[in-house]
Amino acid sequence: MSFFDDLRNLDRNNVGHWPKSIKGFFAFLIVAVILFLGWWFQISVQQEDLERAEQKEVGLRADFVKKQAQVVNLAAYEKQLEDMTDELQQMINQLPGKTEMPKLILEISQAALGAGITNELFQPGPEVMKGFYAEKPIQLRMVGTYHEFGSFISKVASLPRVVILTMHDVSLRPSTAKPGKAGTTAGTLTLEGTVKTYRYMDGDEIAEFESANAPKGAKATGGK
Structure with a gap:
């Protein structure tokens, strides 16, 4: 089976x-x-x-x-960071300091006059601290020709200290007249708005800024 x-x-x-x-x-x-x-x-x-x-x-x-x-590559990265830090510090050191700022603003105004520009308004405002640098806003209204503005920029660039000017809400428009100048007004421009220039903050200013902007808990810890 x-x-x-x-x-x-x-x-x-x-x-x-x-x-x-x-x-x-x-x-x-x-x-x-x-x-x-x-x-x-x-x-x-x-x-x-x-x-x-x-x-x-x-x-x-x-x-x-x-x-x-x-x-x-850590050693190379550290060296690169060190070089970048040194370069940044050199650039910061080329900016004007606190005591040089009033003279610098005067030199900027005189550079405009020396270029033939009419300063209808040149009013510096209060400084604004930004951590390791401070910015200085300047309200202005300048009247001049294209070539005069070019000469003004050249004069500012030749100042002993590095001058950084950034423009905010600035308008450039044809001007109908240039006060104090005779002759034709053709090619005359009006520059109006706010520019900002910058300076570096010294160690005491940076420490004061950091203390004023530190969190409350950090302030209390640092005070013990």
């Missing part, structure tokens, strides 16, 4: 008298089911954890390579 005939003729109520081949088959089937369920609920989860760990390892390796390159 073949295995399949034994399988068709099984007596489900008398398992103990089943042929050994049938018993072995079902024993193998039960073991296979148990192993499959164990793999499904345990090993597959562990495989997913392993895949995540491998992906994390790839990310950590890439991060390590990146940080290793940064460490290798």
Whole structure:
């Protein structure tokens, strides 16, 4: 009798008298089911954890390579930062100081007059502290020709100190007349608005500014 005939003729109520081949088959089937369920609920989860760990390892390796390159180049970065800091300090030192600011504003006004420009309005405003520098707004209204304004810019650029002038809400329009000058008014322009010039702040001013703008908790800590 073949295995399949034994399988068709099984007596489900008398398992103990089943042929050994049938018993072995079902024993193998039960073991296979148990192993499959164990793999499904345990090993597959562990495989997913392993895949995540491998992906994390790839990310950590890439991060390590990146940080290793940064460490290798750290000395070069520090030197570059030091050079940039020195250059910035040199540029700041070329700006006028607090005591030089009044003279500088006078020189700017005189440069305009020397270029032939008429200062209808030249009114410096209060300084505004910005951390390591201060800005000085100047309201102005100047009347002159294109070439006179060019000469004015050239004179300002030739001053001993570095002068930075930034324009805010400035308009340049044709002028109908130039007070105090005879002859034709063709090509005369009126420059009107606000310009800002800048100076560096000394150590005491910077410390005072930082103290005044520090958070209340930081002030209290620093005062102990």
